[in-house]
Amino acid sequence: MSDQIAENLSAIRSRIIQACETSGRPATDVGLVAVSKFHPQDAVEAALKAGQRVFGENRVQEAASKFPALRETWPDLRLHIIGGLQTNKAVDACRIADVIETLDRPALSDALEKAAEKTGRLPELLIQVNTGNEPQKSGIPRDEADAFIKASMLRFGAKVRGLMCIPPEDEDPAPHFHFLTQLAQRHGLPVVSMGMSADFETAIAEGATLVRVGSAIFGSRPMTGS
Numbered sequence: 001m002s003d004q005i006a007e008n009l010s011a012i013r014s015r016i017i018q019a020c021e022t023s024g025r026p027a028t029d030v031g032l033v034a035v036s037k038f039h040p041q042d043a044v045e046a047a048l049k050a051g052q053r054v055f056g057e058n059r060v061q062e063a064a065s066k067f068p069a070l071r072e073t074w075p076d077l078r079l080h081i082i083g084g085l086q087t088n089k090a091v092d093a094c095r096i097a098d099v100i101e102t103l104d105r106p107a108l109s110d111a112l113e114k115a116a117e118k119t120g121r122l123p124e125l126l127i128q129v130n131t132g133n134e135p136q137k138s139g140i141p142r143d144e145a146d147a148f149i150k151a152s153m154l155r156f157g158a159k160v161r162g163l164m165c166i167p168p169e170d171e172d173p174a175p176h177f178h179f180l181t182q183l184a185q186r187h188g189l190p191v192v193s194m195g196m197s198a199d200f201e202t203a204i205a206e207g208a209t210l211v212r213v214g215s216a217i218f219g220s221r222p223m224t225g226s
């Protein structure tokens with residue numbers, strides 16, 4: 001298993017470099033978030049041994065069971081929470097995450113502010129935009145994004161680093177990626193997190209600075225709905 005993960009990681013890194021070259025961007029522009037949700041701690045460890053340091057998890061509870069122990073051996077690992085965050089998980093998220101990619105509503109801002117006071121720690125924040133305005137998906141709706149981004153930057157200052165999106169599954173993702181990059185630029189935000197196993201090269205062409213890749217590194221996920 002660990003050989004396979006190392007091999008997959010190396011293939012993804014090459015594809016990222018190639019996609020950067022194709023769009024005339026320096027390869028250092030784009031970071032890789034290895035999405036390890038539903039995969040065991042062993043799989044994360046294999047990726048760490050292969051040099052990967054940035055990981056994404058959907059659920060705070062699952063992340064809390066895997067990552068704190070790994071940090072003891074790999075103090076420079078970075079954990080991103082990339083799934084919709086319930087307000088009652090804000091304290092745990094502040095304790096364990098380096099980046100929360102899914103700030104998407106005022107109630108969560110309130111909860112994170114309180115959680116930061118309680119824990120003395122506030123992760124970096126990305127604002128998730130529901131670029132397709134899909135009712136079942138988290139993310140601030142498209143036409144409320146400008147106001148929410150401004151309010152979040154006022155409230156959290158430089159902790160707000162950028163934007164994140166997951167385009168609708170049945171549409172060409174490119175226009176969604178394009179929209180998100182423009183929106184980030186308009187607000188002077190440097191981080192744009194978009195693109196997954198199936199479309200990260202398109203995302204890089206459209207300006208992604210972080211791609212979140214799961215199954216192409218760790219294999220398909222057992223028992224998931226997502």
Ligand SMILES: *Cc1c(COP(=O)(O)O)cnc(C)c1O
Binds near residue numbers: 058196213215
């Ligand atoms: C699962 C997930 C990914 C990774 O998806 P793959 O298709 O396995 O690469 C990326 N982003 C989010 C928000 C996810 O939930």
